[in-house]
Amino acid sequence: MMRNWLPFLFVLLFCKSLTAQTVSIDKEKLLEYYQSQRYAEAAQYLQSIYPSDTQDIKALGQMAYCNMMSGKLPDAEKNYLQINTLQPNSLPVLFSLTNINTRRGNNAKARSYLAQIISIDSTNFNAYKQLAGLTDSSGLKLAYLKKANVLNATDADVAYDLATAYRNDKQYEPAYNVLKIAIAADTGNFILQQTLLPMANQLGKYKEVIAVGEKLLQNDADANVMKDVGKAYFFLKNYQKCLSLYKVLEDAGTVNEAIVYYMTLSYRELKNYEMALVYAKKTIDEGISTNTTAYYGTLAGIYEEKKQFANALTAYKRGLTFSSSNSIYYRMGLLYDLSLKQAKNALTYYNLYLKGKPDPEKDKEQIVYVKARIEALTNPKEAVTK
Template identity: 55%
Template sequence: MKKLLCIILTFVSYGTVFSQTPALIDKEKLFDLYQTQRYSEAANYLKSIYGKDVTDIKAISQIGYCYLMSGNNVEAEQFYTKAYRQEAQNLPVLFSLASINSRRGNIEKAKLYYGEIVKIDSNNFSVYKQLANLYSSNTDSLKLVYLLKANTINPTEGDVAYDLADVYATLQQREKAYKVLNIAMAADTGNIILQKAVLPIANFLKKYNEVILSGEKILKVDQDPLVIKDVAKAYYFTKNYAKAASLFKMLEAIGLQNEATLYYTSLCYRAMKNFPLAKDYTNKTIDEAISPNTADYYALLGLIYEETDKLPQANKAYKKGLEFKSTPTIYYRLAVLYDTKYKQPKQAEKYYALYLKSKPNPEIDKDEIKYVKARMEQLKTAD
């Protein structure tokens, strides 16, 4: 859309410059500035010719366009706003103002300008496409409305088909998503983006052979991890467990495994009666499912309980954290808890010893290490 708009504006500007401008303008100079994309210089040159109080809407739009192309959105908006005041229904001006405000994050103003375009031209594909892009959430009903409008006008346009299918998938309307993508793919058989987008939807709809056929073709030219995962799942559901496992392990080899891919790998080996590998991958799945920070979260929870004198809850939280990972922090907190709050020196000694064995950082934890060693000596003397 932006490229199309720029082309339109460029032709409008060229036409205006070379057929409507005063004789004072050096046409060759202006043409050279446009050709070499020195738009800021072109804007300043046009202002020097037209003067600061220019009122001709074509001249105002030319200068606004030059500022827009140079990236000076502030100046561009000023000139386009001036043009808008003169011709409120000028489509290029409205598109430019909407685009400028969208770039600057003024989404509500952009919506207003696009809304003005809809009032003038209710069948404008581009405006519905741009309006849909202003809504970030796929669950926003207006995003769906605008994408449907655009797709109805041009069902073969790939970008809109992709976005509409994505919204349908989010809304669990996968049959509709599949249909939208296939219409667009029929018009553009070489569109890899659309081919990739349809794979997870086709998998959900149990069109496994289609996923395998299309996915394998894609993988010959693009080893996309998402495609590998989709094809692997299709092989799994068609009971080609060896092929599925080999693809899932490709993801693991490049460090892109996750809980789901490891789980399916385990299922593949179980189906192939390879129980040792099935066990290994089940354990990997469990490890992947647990956050490496879980123990730290329980340590924090225990500390909060301890600081509010809820000692049983603190003790429970610390010990729950140890089920996920034995960390120096948890051992230290448990030792101090039993030492200073419960007054149980034997238990305290046990956790102080475990703290030292857990290899705390000698630089970061040097004060705690020093304290623990001294305290253990005190407890031994007391015995």
């Protein structure tokens, strides 16, 4: 019985081979598509030449590439999966599948392909580098970056990301060392040099910060560089130079609490006590968030919900020490009026609320209510009669 099938099987295989051999590709036409980056047309052309069930890996690879370059990611994935079935464990194919899934936001699937790559090649730098960018776990990210950095210590992207991760973990010396190696390999990389400055400051390498920072400032007057260089000048007791840099930041409106604090200390060291007082006050102002009053108002509201009225009053009053707030005046009026039954105090805060000139349209209902309560508390007998 099997012998009867053999001639038929031979003919079938021969025809299939013949078909494969008769596929004719216009190479000049395909090259023109590639050179003009008309990848969608190139993919259509290849699909018109090869049958849909082709197992020609070279043809599938061409179609996959063209589909990926033209943004037809589902078609590209289908092609690469076909290749992966026919020829498993191909690193270029697995990387392409990773790329497709990363572009589509399917990070879990992308990570699974990268894990396959590492199982095949445990020293693959690019796989670890990409895994670091696809994980939400800070611990895993650090582990992948460290592995990638061991494999290629001069890669600027990995060095930057690893140094940043170390810095976030307050590991300043490892961060500094990673950057120094990468900078030695690319002395013109200003991004790495700028990233180095805060690490060097933390390690007390102030002269290096100034040397590197001043060169960077010749290229671009970056605020972060000025901040780091100014700090280095301060610790080297060059207070005038520190102030000159920080004055530039102040004029540009980019100061923060730390900067005005160092300006305060610099003026004090220069015995300019009048200016030291001015900047000491500015330091206090910078240290207070514009939302601090609102935060205390929220805290007080929670105390009210828990019927802890004394704590609520303390929180409200604490909030008012940072800035006046009509909302808090209103809430305190209600608290004294309705919960604590202290009419005199309620009137005080109701009146403060009205003096704060609430919005006549937005706060119309509150204004009407407060005026009614003031009338009722001022003339309780008349309110009862009415």
